[in-house]
Amino acid sequence: MGTIVFGQKIGQIPLIFAAIRRPLLPKQSTVWGNNPSAHSKLTIRSSLVGQSAPKGGSTCKLQELLNFLYDDLPHLFDEQGIDPSMYDDRVLFCDPITRHDTIDGYLFNIRLLKLLFSPDFQLHRVWQTGPYEITTRWTMVMKFALLPWKPELVFTGVSIMGVNPRTWKFCSHVDRWDSIENNEYFSLEGLLDVVRQLRIYKTPNLETPDYQILKRTSNYEILVRAFLPKAPSFAKVRKYASFVVVQSKGDKLSGSSGFNDVAGYIFGKNSTMERIPMTTPVFTQASDYELSQVSIQIVLPRNKDLHNLPSPTSDAISLRKVDGGIAGVIKFSGRPTEDIIRIKEAQLRSALIQAGLHPAGGCMLARYNDPERTWSFIMRNEVLIWLNEFSLD
Template sequence: MVMLGINVHPRAQAASRGGNPSQELSGNSRPLVLQHRSSGSQTRGAREHQRGTPTMQKPSRRHQRVSAQVSQPLAPSTSHDPYERLMQDAEAFLWKDLEHLFDDQGIDSSRYEEAVNFSDPISKFSSLRGYLANISFLRIALSPKFHLHDIRRTGPLELTTRWTMDMELSFNRFNPLKPWYDPKPVFTGTSIMTVNPDTGKFVSHIDTWDAVSNQSYLSLEAVRHLASQVLTLRQTPQDLTTPSYLVLKKMPRYEIRQYEGFTGLETRAGEAQGQAFQKLAGYLGGKNSRGRKLAMTTPVLTDDKGGMQFVVGADEAGEDGRDLPQASDESIRVTGSPPQIQGVATFSGAANQTLAAAKAAELRNILREDGHTPADATSWQLAQYNSPLVPGFLRRNEVLISLSDYKLW
């Protein structure tokens, strides 16, 4: 069962008052920044970028979150719907209760039938005891974080939730090999919840995963999807600040991520990458008007025009980069990357502009095939997380394409 760590949406308050929670996903949901958490692109030649998992960048107040459009739910007729009050109460309950899915309090099991049926592509239970045991296992083994995006009524006695679940192998916290093996599986999907009209309790909970087409129990496709995330050897440097993001949709070949805004340092487009990298690294090393040293970050971002950008931690940049010293080199400027939703494809190997352009073209075609609209016809970014000293098969590279419109449902 894939359930997710928790970010309960403030629209629960609207639901508890009988309001319509299916509004645009806004700053009320908690995304991660181009850590991205599918949550952030350039040649990373510095040894400093060789350390493990990046820390979450704490966004400043200006870092507003991007909205993802949500289609309107099935609106029941107040004059002919005998289950209107029942389903409004069930929806309000889910908004509040799912906040505790994986915490010490846990869910309110009294709202579930003893014979509740649960299934997802890799697990299946037909009792409340099995249902609760599965939640406990996930909490202990995978330290999940659940992000509830929205709830809509999809049938007379049916509610469907849309969520993201981030996971981390709990044992890996004490694993001396963590710098080289630290997978963080992500699942997105829906939960179809059916209510017993006689008791008002949930009698069925069916999970679907966005990344698989065969949703049947123990589907080989689902097992492969899980294994591909748990067994990955790609490395993300540890202890380095990185932009934050939240994965809104996890697909086999790409992710849709909601990035928060961040401050960066940028060189002019067209400059040789090696030279651009040395200038930016020099700024972080103290070659600025105050001789101030800043922490190294990841990834290094390059774009289709040849420009290079370093991410700056929010604590060091201040509001809109106001705390940053002036660059000694006039070709370096402070920039602000706004909140945005991006399609992201990850790959290994030694990345360069030519390979990135090909990967971006492939991603653009896939996004269009799946009904997503790129912001323009050509722009892309390459994110490189690792030092050139890291073997190619262990490197984490990504191409990112901004989307002009994304619907959560």
């Protein structure tokens, strides 16, 4: 959670992430932050999974199971649901904070999540990682309906699916989250990861650019707590669709110089005097490593493009299409001062480089708030850095 070719460079990428079917691969893929093969000796898995490699027709059966997961898992939380006949009665399900050892418990957990969170499950990839082991990579976005502010919880990771060679059904399902180090049940780190995502962020009920979260980590949080002890950060990798902005020259990332010009355009100061709906966030973008060449931008509604927008009547503003792509993102609350923004940018860039990624120069600050009407402690701010290439292995 369009096509991504794994292990190759990514150029412009449409928003929709389609699963790619492929033959069994001889190599085992490395997952950023979690290597499925490193967990091949988990005691909670069935001993049947560790038997010798399948031969002949068994390989065909594994391919059939791969295809089955591509078809079945997208129905995890919809009305159709998954096909329970492909799981052993004594299937073991385990994630950092939940454990069940029967198919009934497994299905109960799915129903409970569906009731409380209305999850959006996005399947990215399915591949073989052992003789009787299949691994999936996914994103799950959930809104907790019981809290008035309906916080959004995001998890990305892998599921390691053990296959019983006697029944050719799944006998175990072990989830590993990208956002924590200790994935063994019961993980206090995992529980804290859930709790901290329940905090309040104020996000206006306005249209935003389309994006999909590909990977969420939290390994930058320790670094920023020294500066914002009450505002933990959450780091993500997102895939954005293209969008159009109206922009003007700004003075600094935390500033508002030029905002009245771009706001005037959407409020009717254009060639046709058309009023255009407001969106969120407001971007300020620095295009250089020194963060000195700044523009301020308002994203225009997704039903608008450069061909059906009225022309600006001021030389101070311009229209521009922003190509879709992959961005590293860090989220924080509080009033975004210039010092804090630069600290966030440096921390995010350092973490992306340490992860083997290739961040582009400059950054963007996304502000989702009305600064005159939003309390600072619930302000939602993000620093984004575009990535030159990315592979979701």
